[in-house]
Amino acid sequence: MRLGLGCAQLGNLYQARTDEQARAIVDAAWACGVRDFDTAPHYGLGLSERRLGAALADRPRAEFTVSTKVGRLLVPTGEGGDDLADGFAVARTHRRVWDFSRDGVRRSIEESLDRLGLDRIDTALLHDPEFDPETALRHGFPALAELREEGLVGAIGAGSKDALVLSKLVEECTPDTVMVAGRYTLLEQPAARRLLPACAEAGVAVLAAGVFNSGLLAEDVPRAGLPYEYGAAPPDLLARAFRIAEVCAGFGTTLPAAAIAFPARHPAVTAVVLGADDAAQVRRNAALFAAPPPDALWPALEERGLL
Structure with missing residues (x-):
């Protein structure tokens, strides 16, 4: 089981960070033994990829893997303003254009390689294919397969919060991996019904992301105002998280420790990918990952109807 670093925060997710602060996040992850890094053009309009590439430039290339995503092309714009409406504290120098076409996928990979300063991408994922599933599965995925044959990318698949569209990808195509975000967590497990069994049967590696459900499970004691998806956590989910924390x-143990450990228990899951706001959070997450809760916790949660 591997621990990966989600790099949305390198793109100034929700708040501005300096280049030095972003570099410190990657440095802390490396010091903790993390060697898998996940990014996307979407994160800060390319800022995450640029910062990640700079932070890894002096590391031995054979010792780390980078995953990035396709589906949103970055097109220059003269509109001005900021990108906070999409969650990133950066200048709105570009706009995102959905494009899962063959040409769009190839262009996206080429631009990501340039921003990252790499000559290949270890894992390339269709990003949120539910926004155009027909094009993504019928054109985007074959384009990734071509790039894999050419050696520009390694493993291919998709990353999404939509367990259904990921299930269709696994059942209808031949992905190497999928990243499921927020849908196989301590709080909710819709991916367990169809997606994870399909992955286990097909030998598709699952990367578990969003395991804190946007922050609701990130603190020892849940409190009102913590985020879930794109707003404050609703009262019923907050109450459920609080009951889990009590158990x-x-x-x-703690709620964050259990949130990290839970998806790692499934045989189809090969890595847990965690973002971090700063270097201290990276170190905390790595320590929790290394010291999972006692096995007796899980049946206790099941008995109480919490899992």
């Missing part, structure tokens, strides 16, 4: 405390 965790009774077993000498």
